[in-house]
Amino acid sequence: MAAVCAVVLAGCASRSEQDAAKNTAQRFFDAVSRSDTRAACALLTPRTRDELVVAEGRSCARALPTDRLGETVESADTWSDQALVNTDNGTLFLTEFDSGWLVAAAGCAANGDAPYRCVVGG
Amino acid sequence: MKRGRVKRVLRDNGLGITFGVLFLAALVGQAVAGHAQYNDQQLTHGAQAVSLLDFVTSSNFVVDVAENWQSEYLQFFLYIFATIWLVQRGSPESKTPRQAGAESDEEQKLGRHSTENSPKWARAGGWRTTLFSNSLGLTMAGIFLLSWLAQSVAGVVVYNADQLADRQLPVTWFEYLGTADFWNRTLQNWQSEFLAIGSMVVLSIYLRQRGSPESKPVGEPHVATDEQG
Numbered sequence: 001m002a003a004v005c006a007v008v009l010a011g012c013a014s015r016s017e018q019d020a021a022k023n024t025a026q027r028f029f030d031a032v033s034r035s036d037t038r039a040a041c042a043l044l045t046p047r048t049r050d051e052l053v054v055a056e057g058r059s060c061a062r063a064l065p066t067d068r069l070g071e072t073v074e075s076a077d078t079w080s081d082q083a084l085v086n087t088d089n090g091t092l093f094l095t096e097f098d099s100g101w102l103v104a105a106a107g108c109a110a111n112g113d114a115p116y117r118c119v120v121g122g
Numbered sequence: 123m124k125r126g127r128v129k130r131v132l133r134d135n136g137l138g139i140t141f142g143v144l145f146l147a148a149l150v151g152q153a154v155a156g157h158a159q160y161n162d163q164q165l166t167h168g169a170q171a172v173s174l175l176d177f178v179t180s181s182n183f184v185v186d187v188a189e190n191w192q193s194e195y196l197q198f199f200l201y202i203f204a205t206i207w208l209v210q211r212g213s214p215e216s217k218t219p220r221q222a223g224a225e226s227d228e229e230q231k232l233g234r235h236s237t238e239n240s241p242k243w244a245r246a247g248g249w250r251t252t253l254f255s256n257s258l259g260l261t262m263a264g265i266f267l268l269s270w271l272a273q274s275v276a277g278v279v280v281y282n283a284d285q286l287a288d289r290q291l292p293v294t295w296f297e298y299l300g301t302a303d304f305w306n307r308t309l310q311n312w313q314s315e316f317l318a319i320g321s322m323v324v325l326s327i328y329l330r331q332r333g334s335p336e337s338k339p340v341g342e343p344h345v346a347t348d349e350q351g
Contacts, residue, residue, distance in 0.1 A: 046168070079285075080280070080282075095168070097169075115288055118289060
């Protein structure tokens with residue numbers, strides 16, 4: 001299977017991609033924990049940042065709900081340009097850009113068979 | 123002299139060369155169209171567009187190519203084996219009912235019936251002749267299985283990326299083999315192949331294409347089987 005992945009695919013989950021996604025998630029949490037919401041917002045995808053601003057009617061740095069997003073990264077899973085990072089308080093979903101992984105949704109909780117409910121980027 | 127040889131090679135291999143060129147042209151067209159569609163979807167989902175090179179080496183392109191390949195090779199593999207035993211009276215695609223089965227060594231030019239021009243492994247006897255006797259069907263079956271495997275491996279990557287983009291959990295490869303996505307991709311190709319080959323078998327009983335070896339001669343009766351025009 002690994003050989004098939006190596007030959008046929010560019011999308012099989014690799015350890016370095018998982019580490020890169022976890023790294024972005026941890027930097028996001030670090031920024032949130034030191035209340036540097038400007039830095040945290042810089043780690044959101046453009047779409048998620050725009051949606052937050054429109055939904056809250058304030059700048060991203062002011063609108064980011066820092067108390068419900070988690071603090072510690074636990075594990076990651078990547079598929080193509082999408083990643084899921086499990087944390088001590090819910091789940092993060094990330095998307096890969098040329099600049100690296102960015103947070104597409106944060107503070108997400110399972111919702112039965114329906115999509116996760118997310119505090120940011122639902 | 124050289125020009126004459128090129129001309130002869132083109133004439134002697136026109137069928138293979140034409141379909142090889144058509145295949146490459148269609149594959150390039152699929153890549154270009156698929157790339158444009160993929161980037162539209164990426165922008166819709168708030169992700170970034172990718173280059174054509176990134177797209178053709180992605181699971182998205184591989185799964186779309188492989189799901190069609192597997193069904194084509196399944197079609198030929200099944201047809202090659204099914205036509206050994208199953209017949210369709212009146213179809214030029216079929217043997218006569220009397221010929222159903224693997225046929226005699228004499229009919230297949232094997233053993234003492236082989237000639238000096240017979241392929242080496244046809245004359246060799248033992249496992250080599252057995253293997254060579256089934257090499258066409260087995261190769262088609264092998265390519266089918268490899269293509270189907272590639273479809274499943276690329277398919278789970280695409281499926282899981284979509285799952286994550288929709289804020290849902292990914293599945294394992296084994297779980298993916300039981301998903302509607304895998305079987306929808308598979309069966310939508312199989313049904314069209316089975317329809318096409320069934321149509322060919324039956325329509326060729328009553329319809330003709332003058333000059334084509336896929337058809338009976340135009341004046342051949344409908345009931346005639348195993349005749350080529």
